[in-house]
Amino acid sequence: MAKKIEWKYETTVARVEDILDEIESGELEFTEVFDKFAIAVESLQQCEDFLAKQRSQVDLLLENLGDR
Template structure:
């Protein structure tokens, strides 16, 4: 993912692509190109969400493993 990548901007890009395809604004070749672009962006989002979930799980595990003070 690019250094300035954001989840929100990527989701917005996917929504724009979907809207263009649904409205029939693209030539057939462009539909396939944009569809491939949307799939790649979805993969980026999935990777991001998976990493975030792993971090949350680790934090929860750390909290649960800490001994309680007396």
């Protein structure tokens, strides 16, 4: 049975930062830059989705608090 890898916001942000450092280093081949960029964009979308979900939960909690 395969072990499910737990997604973490902080780890994903660090991975994006590492990718940007790689791209900025100028040491990647041209095609690698596009591959790394695609991974960074996908990772940033995951972060944005996560933050949107968290924002919705906070809004709901605040709404419930206001109802009391």
